[in-house]
Amino acid sequence: MKGKPWTVLAVVIILSMGLAACGPTPTPVPPTDTPTPVPPTNTPLPPTDTPTPLPPTDTPTPVPPTDTPTPVPPTNTPPPPPPDMVYVPAGEFIMGSEWRYEKPVHTVYLDAFYIDKTEVTNAQYRQCIEAGVCTQPHNTQWYNDPSRAEHPVICIDWYQAKAYCEWAGKRLPTEAEWEKAARGTDGRLYPWGNTFDESKLNFCDRNCPPSNVFRSASLDDGYADTAPVGNYPAGASPYGALDMAGNVYEWVADWHLSDYYSQSPGRNPLGPDSGTAKVLRSGSWNDAGWGARCAYRVLGSPDQWGELRGFRCARSVSSS
Numbered sequence: 001m002k003g004k005p006w007t008v009l010a011v012v013i014i015l016s017m018g019l020a021a022c023g024p025t026p027t028p029v030p031p032t033d034t035p036t037p038v039p040p041t042n043t044p045l046p047p048t049d050t051p052t053p054l055p056p057t058d059t060p061t062p063v064p065p066t067d068t069p070t071p072v073p074p075t076n077t078p079p080p081p082p083p084d085m086v087y088v089p090a091g092e093f094i095m096g097s098e099w100r101y102e103k104p105v106h107t108v109y110l111d112a113f114y115i116d117k118t119e120v121t122n123a124q125y126r127q128c129i130e131a132g133v134c135t136q137p138h139n140t141q142w143y144n145d146p147s148r149a150e151h152p153v154i155c156i157d158w159y160q161a162k163a164y165c166e167w168a169g170k171r172l173p174t175e176a177e178w179e180k181a182a183r184g185t186d187g188r189l190y191p192w193g194n195t196f197d198e199s200k201l202n203f204c205d206r207n208c209p210p211s212n213v214f215r216s217a218s219l220d221d222g223y224a225d226t227a228p229v230g231n232y233p234a235g236a237s238p239y240g241a242l243d244m245a246g247n248v249y250e251w252v253a254d255w256h257l258s259d260y261y262s263q264s265p266g267r268n269p270l271g272p273d274s275g276t277a278k279v280l281r282s283g284s285w286n287d288a289g290w291g292a293r294c295a296y297r298v299l300g301s302p303d304q305w306g307e308l309r310g311f312r313c314a315r316s317v318s319s320s
């Protein structure tokens, strides 16, 4: 009887196991509060297969467009002038002054043209002589002086000047062309502005012959007579023409008429149809500062010549 309690306990355990095994199957209860998966709002996902950028293995070569348009220069771009010439654009300018036969002040329209930057030199004129076209200056003292090769040729009459310009493929400027090239469009008194400046031209300064009553004894431009052309760049006109105020007078194409301005056409005036004297423009090495004015007019018989007379040439833009 000593093992009876353990026997009872075993019976109870076996009965309990049997009841558990043979009882009704419990019905699964669905979860009443299943959490809905919420995607992470800001959690960065690790890159799964981030591609590494590869350099292009076949960089295309830029191909110029086959129909590249030809650049068209703006219409207001001046054509490049021929060598040693400056360009004067078409348009109106103010011509003349209120003094004697320089009046009346009037507006003139001119087509575009080129004009020599400087007076024609002895060296340039020599080329025309050597070509068998031009004739010797009437006095060759200065022409034959090698130190004056770059000085303006002088002692030339109007016909000789005309012949040289034609040989060079040019022509003498008209009086109006000359004045516009000298003063631009604003009616200025001198090529450089409205105030006389003895450092900007070769005129009758202290080096001038004392016999000249207009000599300016207190001023020094460095030359007693002609100076090399282009020696006073600060005296350039608005278009870059030099020595328009001094050095030598310059023959122009027009016949002279003292009251021509009161009857001249408003566009491209050519001067009177006939006359006995031709016009010269510019002051000279023998003129006072008064002669440096752009409106200054001088006249001379076309067959006359002298140490004060030279010239420069012009060319129409349309004929170049």
Ligand SMILES: [Ca+2]
Residues within 6 Å of the ligand: 202, 203, 204, 205, 207, 208, 221, 222, 223, 224, 225, 285
């Ligand atoms: Ca002088």
Ligand SMILES: [Ca+2]
Residues within 6 Å of the ligand: 119, 243, 244, 245, 246, 247, 248, 249, 250, 281, 282, 283
């Ligand atoms: Ca001159």
